[in-house]
Amino acid sequence: MAAQAKQDAIPRAREGSPWTGLWAVVLKEMADHLTSTRMRILEILILLTAVGAVYAAMLNIRSTIGRDPFLFLKLFTTSREPLPAFVGFLVFLVPLIAIALGFDAINGEFSRRTMSRLLAQPIYRDALLMGKFLAGFFTLALVFTAIWLLIIGMGIIGLGLPPGGEEVARLLIFLVATIFYGGFWLALAMLFSVRFRQAATAALASLATWLFFTVFWSMLVGLIAQTLRPVRIGLPQEIIAQTELQIALSRLSPNTLYTEILLALLNPALRSMGLVLPIQWEGAILGSPLPLSQSVLLIWPQLTGLIAVTILLFALAYVLFQRQEIRA
Amino acid sequence: MSKVVIRTKGLTKRYNGVVAVDKLNLTIHRGEIFGLLGPNGSGKTTTILMLLGLTEPTAGEVRVLNLDPARQPLSVKARVGYLPDQIGFYDELTARENLSYTAKLNGLSRKEADERIEAALTRVGLHEVADRPVGTFSRGMKQRLGVADVLIKRPEIIIMDEPTQGLDPEGAHAFLQNILELKEEGITILLASHLLHQVQAVCDRVGLFNRGRMAVSGTVAELAKKILDSGYRIYLEVEGPADKMIPALKAVSGVSKVQRAGKNRYELVARSDLRAEAAAAAVKAGGKLYGLSVEVPSLDDIYTHYFEEVEHGRAS
Ligand SMILES: Nc1ncnc2c1ncn2[C@@H]1O[C@H](COP(=O)(O)OP(=O)(O)OP(=O)(O)O)[C@@H](O)[C@H]1O
Ligand SMILES: [Mg+2]
16 A cells, blocks of 8 residues: 555656756856867958958949948858858858867766766756757857947948948848858757767868758759759750759758858848749839838748758757766 | 664666566665665666656666655655766856755755755865856766765765766775765665776675666675675784694685795685684694784675676686
């Protein structure tokens, strides 16, 4: 009877909140990130890139002051030979920073032999993984916001006028999108940090994925589209079919999604992603800017797609981590 | 009767068909030091991980402080300290910062954490180096920091896996003293090790592990009785006629064997410490007693004997 009562006293479900201790982890990890040499180097790198690219852009667009309503957007998108525009740098710098923040998140605790001591504290693994992700994410947000403010500051001084309301709104959404783009790479790097016990392997796997999407995917997409939807006689339908497949495939790459978001936000004249048929141009004044709400509508699928994949990667890392033996 | 703080029933862990822990029944009482002994791969670490809810048992039941570690890991881990076999810290952080992280994970307030960290550091003698990065610490200092780390949560039970591994004899000795002090405070300690004389020096009871099973458990004397059929060797130095001495000593109940070990020396094999009885018998038989000593059975003997027998049994 007494034994029965004792049995009943033990709840079936896991006790307590899975997030117990989450903020302790976040704060510790963020402090680590912000003081680490690794991040110092990357911060300097992105700072120099930003200053260089924006300065070059400024030289180019000075002449159009007063005529262009979206001068501040041009700060990010104007390139001047031989430098690409700042956003061009971002497409590959953001992944690099995010990977640097995540590739040794979990396996690092194993190799330092701190994992069992950590998990012997009254927290769940959920809090550890989530805490590490959030710390990386907040660090990304902090770094990018600082850079963002710096560029706008440079713009105000260099161009001699403040940004307009819509410009600020577009740039803000661009900032958020950039942080989420980083979030994707962070989740990927963390997944590898759970999967591979060696930090070097995880870093290599993350960088391989990054290289694949940055360099090889666009080539591969062309090849696949040509093979699956060959243009035999040169009919317009054939060409359209091939191009559409190409666009669909290239959107599997987070880089493409992010680039499209950038284009739509920072180039208000952009009316559609992908193939534009003449019929879609009907009634549109060529080159006239799209209102912000329309641009946001345009990037909505890309942004939600990016976030969805990030959540998926995190969930995968979570499942793997929950099942992991904690003994090194 | 003392309270049971750890109890397992039929606890089993299999890794892909390999049995690491096999139907383990273990009972540990409040305030005792229990030693888990066994060769490499016998399942000590696996048992410990299951007690802490860090690994799910395949079958069987665990209760730690009347809680189920698989279902109530937070309560268990808030009250049980764990010193892993290979302890690591964040090398770039100072000792104090490392402990402070532990305190935060335990949900302590800033003030409480500071107090406990100071106390713990002083206690393990690391107060002077508290603000040095742990990367500069020696193995022994890290081990002591590990104890400080465990003390932060004021545990009721401390589980240590091979705690004296890699410590020099002096360090190991000091460490064992620390363990005894903790026991004085009423903390229950579970210790896994294969350093037998150390285990013998501090443990109230030991359990002998072999291939995932706990073969025998009890106090060292009990084990000696069970495994070596008679454990104590008593040496007497008596001046007197040998032909009178030997029968007299043999007559003492509990003595199984008497033999001469020198001119006036006799060696007795007895089931318990029968020094007083043997001395009385020798004097009564007309001998002059000059020396008396006893050799308590060592865990080493028990262990070696036991595993020899196991090997022997398996071979035949
Ligand atoms: N993750 C795992 N997968 C498969 N087998 C495992 C795993 N972890 C442990 N084992 C096996 O379980 C058995 C018990 O291991 P355990 O680490 O508990 O032994 P131990 O008594 O602590 O040994 P040691 O004295 O070497 O620390 C071993 O045979 C080991 O190979
Ligand atoms: Mg072990």
